[in-house]
Amino acid sequence: MPLFRRRLLPGFSLTMGMTLGYLGVIVLLPIGAMLIKAAGMSLDGFLAATTGPRALATYGVTLLSAAEAVAFNGFAGLLFAWVLARYQFPGRNLLDALIDLPFAMPTAVAGLALAAAFAPNGWIGQYLDPLGIKIVHAQPGIAIAMAFTSLPFVVRSVQPVIEELEDEVEEAARTLGANEAQIFLKVVLPTLLPALIAGMSLAFARCLGEFGAIIFIAGNRPFETEITALLIFIRLEEYSFGAATAIATVVLAAAFVVMLVTNGVQAWQQRYLAKV
Numbered sequence: 481m482p483l484f485r486r487r488l489l490p491g492f493s494l495t496m497g498m499t500l501g502y503l504g505v506i507v508l509l510p511i512g513a514m515l516i517k518a519a520g521m522s523l524d525g526f527l528a529a530t531t532g533p534r535a536l537a538t539y540g541v542t543l544l545s546a547a548e549a550v551a552f553n554g555f556a557g558l559l560f561a562w563v564l565a566r567y568q569f570p571g572r573n574l575l576d577a578l579i580d581l582p583f584a585m586p587t588a589v590a591g592l593a594l595a596a597a598f599a600p601n602g603w604i605g606q607y608l609d610p611l612g613i614k615i616v617h618a619q620p621g622i623a624i625a626m627a628f629t630s631l632p633f634v635v636r637s638v639q640p641v642i643e644e645l646e647d648e649v650e651e652a653a654r655t656l657g658a659n660e661a662q663i664f665l666k667v668v669l670p671t672l673l674p675a676l677i678a679g680m681s682l683a684f685a686r687c688l689g690e691f692g693a694i695i696f697i698a699g700n701r702p703f704e705t706e707i708t709a710l711l712i713f714i715r716l717e718e719y720s721f722g723a724a725t726a727i728a729t730v731v732l733a734a735a736f737v738v739m740l741v742t743n744g745v746q747a748w749q750q751r752y753l754a755k756v
Contacts, residue, residue: 514729518725520722521725521726525723526726529715529720529722529723529726529727530726530727530729534711535708535711537702537703537704538708538710539708539730541619541622541704541705541706541708542707542709544623545619545623545626546623546688548623548626548627549624549630549683549687550630550680550683550684550687553627553634553680553683556627556631556634557634557676557679557680558638558672558676560575560631560635561638562642564635564639566642579631579635579636580632582631587690587691588692588693588696590629590692591692591693594624594628595621595697598615598621598624600616615697616697617705618699619705621697621698621705622697622705624697626687626690626694628693629686629687630682630683630687630690631683633680633682634676634679635679636679637675637676637679637682638672638676638679640675642672650663650668653667674745677746678742681738681741681742684738685735685738688708688709688734688735691709691710691713694709695710708730708731711727712727712731715727
């Protein structure tokens, strides 16, 4: 018997050290520098930067648009993932590749494309404008841009789980007299829910920080269509680095809380499924 097992990768100490080193340099160091900069502000200055009327307005626009985008992506992402995992049809590989397009496409290009499509004389906007529906330079345009850039997070989180679902479980439910709606709600959805929540939370976090795809379609009017990421950029252009880092800290804290709550919900869901 060999005294040790041969491994394809180096030992634990080396791999862990490289992982922590990469994490520290690429992630923790920039975040730490930002937090130190924000901590150097006085409490009054921090509150003035983060709770001013303009900042509060950007929080409202960003959160509302992100919630709308995530709600849409929760439904559309589940539908796309189900179709890609359960059906074979001409053009399936192309559709599968198009799902990842927002990851590969520069967000500024996505914003320009959406603005051109939803403008009053655009391919889609020309039919919405007579109905009084305004997308470009309005809050719905922000939600659409967020939904476009964050959809892959939901699809790629749910699709592998659907592919691993066993058909025998659904067939067993049918033999017990369950209809299709009951099978989906009682058998399929509880299994998909942790992955769906994870994908939606990642999408929400992406929406909070989205910038390039939004500024070309939003109009960027203060108190109306200005998002928090744009306000951070404006403060940097004004050389108000303290205010910019303070607002960025609020966004970072919001994203961290979302991920923390999501992990808690996923853990509870997994414990619940283990008992069932």
